[in-house]
Amino acid sequence: MAFEDLKKEVNLIISKTQLSAKNRLTEICEALRTSIPYYNWVGFYFANHETQTLHLETYVGTPTDHIIIPFGRGICGQVAVSNENFVVPDVTSQDNYIACGLDVKSEIVIPLFKDGKNIGQIDIDSDSLDPFTKEDEIFLAWVNEQVVTIL
Template identity: 65%
Template sequence: MTFESLKPQVENIVFNSSLEVNDRLLKICELLETNIPHYNWVGFYFRNGNKEELKLGPYVGEPTDHTIIPFGKGICGQVAVSNQNFVVPDVAAQDNYIACSITVKAEIVIPIFVNGKNIGQIDIDSNTPDPFTENDERFLEFVCTKVSEIL
């Protein structure tokens, strides 16, 4: 399934007001993990109140011990500080990487902005080395923009 064909499905989930926000976020995780072969773990992290840390939100994939991530730590923590997309083709080459699973080879993290403020991110792990392209980045930016409309 192509990114373009997934966009209307993402919109349908986002705007399904009969579901709670967390249920919609989980359905987005399920949609992406099921339909994009190189997405092996898909989840959301959000700023934990006024603390300088991220808290794990809805996700699909292997369970993780990383339910709280301090700003600056790991890829997600770095995105919380930089406000920039972070594509990691090889997690083994990253000094500041928090290993969730030995099977993970690559990661992509895209921030979510509400009213210009970074309030969270979508985090995707892949068991495939260097799988993420500019198309993944643009698609995930679309997802984050849609998600921001319900947060």
């Protein structure tokens, strides 16, 4: 599915006000994972700035033990500190990588901002090497802009 078509689906999910924010986030994760072949694991982490940790709110894909990640640790933890997108074409090239599964080959993490503060992120793992493009970054930043409206 093209990103433009997927935007319509994300907007439809966002508009389901009868659902909780968490349920809508889960539906967004599922829509992304099933629509984009190289999105094999999709989840949202949210920051606890007091404890300097990220907490997995919802995801779709292979189960993970990484439900709490300290700021600075792994790709997600680094994004919590840098406030910048992080695209990893090959996870084996990263020293500070937390392996979520043996099949994961690449990862993209886009921070989620509310009122100028990094409150979390969308995290996507792929079982393919180097699948993510600038278009993925732009699209996922747009997804986060929609998500923040329900938080």
